Amino acid sequence: MRKSILVASPGKNKSIRNRISIGLLVYLFTHIFLIGCNEISSPKETETILSLFLNPIGSxxxxxxxxxxxxxxxxxxxxxxxxxxxxxxxxxxxxxxxxxxxxxxxxxxxxxxxxxxxxxxxxxxxxxxxxxxxxxxxxxxxxxxxxxxxxxxxxxxxxxxxxxxxxxxxxxxxxxxxxxxxxxxxxxxxxxxxxxxxxxxxxxxxxxxxxxxxxxxxxxxxxxxxxxxxxxxxxxxxxxxxxxxxxxxxxxxxxxxxxxxxxxxxxxxxxxxxxxxxxxxxxxxxxxxxxxxxxxxxxxxxxxxxxxxxxxxxxxxxxxxxxxxxxxxxxxxxxxxxxxxxxxxxxxxxxxxxxxxxxxxxxxxxxxxxxxxxxxxxxxxxxxxxxxxxxxxxxxxxxxxxxxxxxxxxxxxxxxxxxxxxxxxxxxxxxxxxxxxxxxxxxxxxxxxxxxxxxxxxxxxxxxTNGRTGFVQENHFSNLWIGSGNDNSSTITNDWDNGANKGTCPDGYRLNGLSTNQKALCTDIGTGNLWNSNRNYNVQAVYETPTRYHGTGDWAGGFTKYECPQNFYVSGFSKRSWGTSGILCSQSGINLSNSCRTIWFDRGDNRASNKGGDWAYGSYKGQCGDQEYVGGIAQRNGGASALLCCRINP
Structure with a gap:
């Protein structure tokens, strides 16, 4: 709405209703802010100003x-x-x-x-x-x-x-x-x-x-x-x-x-x-x-x-x-x-x-x-x-x-x-x-x-002018940040990693990138809603996942690795006071490939795609390709360092 003091509007038939109990303050704030810009121009507005003196508490x-x-x-x-x-x-x-x-x-x-x-x-x-x-x-x-x-x-x-x-x-x-x-x-x-x-x-x-x-x-x-x-x-x-x-x-x-x-x-x-x-x-x-x-x-x-x-x-x-x-x-x-x-x-x-x-x-x-x-x-x-x-x-x-x-x-x-x-x-x-x-x-x-x-x-x-019309089907991206608390973009309400800050991608999105400052990128590019209709999910947290589900062996030697089961993809991540501490894995509605590679980002940006924009400005980040999903995350001393990027289609 066109305004009076913080956003003044010349020529508008305003009702100025700032009520205070001392006439001097009324004069100071009303006249400096309003009369100073020639806004009080009608008999009704003059009457309103006078009413502030006569009825300081007002409406x-x-x-x-x-x-x-x-x-x-x-x-x-x-x-x-x-x-x-x-x-x-x-x-x-x-x-x-x-x-x-x-x-x-x-x-x-x-x-x-x-x-x-x-x-x-x-x-x-x-x-x-x-x-x-x-x-x-x-x-x-x-x-x-x-x-x-x-x-x-x-x-x-x-x-x-x-x-x-x-x-x-x-x-x-x-x-x-x-x-x-x-x-x-x-x-x-x-x-x-x-x-x-x-x-x-x-x-x-x-x-x-x-x-x-x-x-x-x-x-x-x-x-x-x-x-x-x-x-x-x-x-x-x-x-x-x-x-x-x-x-x-x-x-x-x-x-x-x-x-x-x-x-x-x-x-x-x-x-x-x-x-x-x-x-x-x-x-x-x-x-x-x-x-x-x-x-x-x-x-x-x-x-x-x-x-x-x-x-x-x-x-x-x-x-x-x-x-x-x-x-x-x-x-x-x-x-x-x-x-x-x-x-x-x-x-x-x-x-x-x-x-x-x-x-x-x-x-x-x-x-x-x-x-x-x-x-x-x-x-x-x-x-x-x-x-x-x-x-x-x-x-x-x-x-x-x-x-x-x-x-x-x-x-x-x-x-x-x-x-x-x-x-x-x-x-x-x-x-x-x-x-x-x-x-x-x-x-x-x-x-x-x-x-x-x-x-x-x-x-x-x-x-x-109508602009774009007709059916719309866009690629979607969303970022997460859990540096100071939870960032939940999903309908999952369970505390899936008790005691940790958690970031959860929107339903059907997959995690696509991660940074060293606890930010992540989620997307549905190339897949749309990837989540199985049964809405199953799995949590891998704190301790290294003992099984190499994707047949990749030790894909980040010397680092703690959290890896999703077969046909699950990373859809969330967590941190404790000491840093990155776990992942949320959602079951896919399609069979996923086990063709995977490691992307390191502990010493600089390593992005297979620039889509989504600079979602973690000022921080090193790793990002999988548009046709890949994250199958696992590796960290050392709480510092996120690598992604296991796997092809979506076998």
Whole structure:
């Protein structure tokens, strides 16, 4: 969503709701961050600023009192129409339908349910069926539908004013109206992606209490723990489980630095530090829980939108999906993961949208074309590169522009972004649909589409370009790292090597490479799902395997060797404090060859294939060929040193 402080948006009819108890602090933070960039321009916004002095606790304190009941119903809701072919999965860098045909998300954001009215906007202007028909008229096939956590637990009826054109919603709770919105969309053949936009029901996304997925330590505001956030998501997944047109769960909008407790102290997210602010950990754990509840749902993980300090206190940046290269998200159902990112003209990699606090840092619209394209490629575009250990679909789930923008830079930015999305064949979601928004795609009375302004040529190009179509069958790669804990990408839940850190390849993948720093590469290239349908596996750990199953003799003399039985392949590895300590062997669904060779990598890289990319940067690594499987691993003093690479086909 276009933002206020960390991501300011000029000209937007904002609701600024940072409530603090001391008027001086209100003036300091609100005026330095907002007035400094000429954002407060309407009577409504002036009234909002004044209300901060008159009502310092405001709606956040009210929320704490109103939302004590977190037992929202989790009854399943269903529809009668299933079109297109669902459920969706991923295949490499593409989203595919139930028949493995590519389905490109051409989405639009329809907001309101996460805001102060608790329902999607426009229901006061037009019947919901008419609004849905306008989405179809534009050509969108999917809708990103934001919600706030507090909305889910508000048990009072929505105001009649907010749904005036839809009297069937009089007396309904916000969640019941959200249900009806989903039903109207999906019955029309439009798929829905649920989006946890905010914790509080308010405009997003400044320096507020919504930056992380949890908010605790407040004496007056609503407190939400990570466990409560997880419970909300599981309730939503159960609620729409019987509607297969609800295809995705967008876990959290624009994770960013937020206010800690009741203070203005910055609380920054991170990626991989294994603490309470670790978005990699939180999103991965949430994704596992969701896929356990409903294996048909796409789990959508947006990169970190801002980390570090807020600009007035120092520096910060937008890492987006750059950390994925070092530490991808791994789910037991690896074909359910999608990444997401946002891009707007008025912000930049180190620019928060406010020139008074980010002055000197370049915005995306100020970049030349080559710089812009290389920047977004580095931030999120690289993830859709095929046959890499991090390859996955990327959904640009927010971008947008004002029809009244006459500046050549804004118009050139949208042209360039459109070019990138088409050239990289990426999924997208325009922000927003809303007729009540300056950047919207509908008239202010929500009666018709707006296709007369300069934006249409670019949106029309996006919507009319399909990119790859038809059946998709990609080669897949995934890396593992067990240096600080388990890395399980499989549905195997047993503790197959008790007391050790374990890395397990996705179901049906085989281990293809290993490094000296406890990283591994998994793949299904050349075989597809190699695992026998009986799902048998075998463990060789700690002590050397006494039998040379592959008839190779002492294939790594002087080293401890772990070797799989005949027709088993290595699908996981383990380490104890002293180093590499074992392997997981999965039974193959086909007869495997015993024609094997030793690949040493203790003194340098030794790769029979470069596919998968540099999956263990800065470390020596060994990798078998594309038509080989790993039959064994050798180590000395815990240091992985050699692979037994065997031909797949006899």
């Amino acid at each position: 956040i304190a009210e929320s704490s009192a109103q939302f004590q009941n977190r037992n929202a119903t989790s009854s399943s809701l269903s529809t009668t129409t299933v079109n297109p072919s669902v459920p969706f999965s991923t295949d490499g860098r593409y989203i595919v339908d139930a028949n493995r045909n590519r389905f490109k998300l051409k989405s639009v954001n329809w907001y309101g349910a996460s805001d102060t009215q608790y329902v999607v906007a426009g229901l006061d202007k037009q019947p919901i069926a008419h609004i849905v028909s306008l989405i179809q008229e534009w050509g969108f096939n999917s809708v990103r539908l934001p919600f706030s956590n507090l909305m889910l637990h508000r048990n009072t009826a929505v105001s009649n004013e907010s749904v005036a054109a839809n009297p069937q919603f009089f007396g309904k709770t916000p969640l019941e109206v959200y249900d009806a919105t989903i039903q109207a969309l999906t019955q029309a053949g439009i798929v829905v992606i649920l989006n946890n936009h905010t914790t509080f029901s308010e405009w997003c996304c400044g320096y507020d209490y919504n930056g992380l997925w949890y908010h605790t330590g407040s004496s007056f505001a609503y407190n939400q723990t990570t466990e409560m956030w997880q419970a909300d998501w599981l309730m939503m997944i159960r609620r729409y489980k019987n509607n297969p047109m609800v295809v995705g769960a967008d876990l959290r909008n624009e994770v960013r630095t937020m206010r800690k407790g009741d203070t203005h102290i910055p609380d920054s997210p991170n990626w991989g530090m294994n603490d309470v602010n670790d978005w990699h950990k939180a999103s991965q754990e949430m994704g596992v829980l969701i896929t356990q509840e409903n294996s048909n749902i796409l789990v959508i993980v947006e990169g970190i939108n801002w980390w570090g300090l807020i600009p007035i206190l120092g520096s910060g940046e937008r890492p987006h999906l750059k950390p994925i290269k070092d530490l991808p998200v791994h789910l037991p159902l690896s074909n359910k993961l999608v990444y997401a990112a946002h891009n707007y003209a008025y912000i930049g990699p180190n620019h928060n949208g406010d020139d008074s606090t980010s002055g000197g840092n370049i915005k995306y619209r100020d970049m030349d074309e080559n710089t812009f394209k290389s920047t977004v490629q580095n931030e999120w575009g690289y993830v859709v590169t095929p046959e890499m250990y991090y390859s996955a679909p990327v959904w640009l789930s927010e971008f947008g522009a004002s029809p009244s923008s006459s500046g050549a830079q804004d118009q050139e930015w949208l042209r360039r972004l459109t070019d990138v999305l088409i050239e990289r064949d990426m999924d997208f979601a325009y922000w927003p649909l809303n007729g009540n928004d300056e950047w919207g795609l509908l008239s202010s009375d929500w009666s018709r589409t707006l296709k007369e302004d300069w934006r249409f040529q670019h949106l029309n190009r996006l919507l009319s």
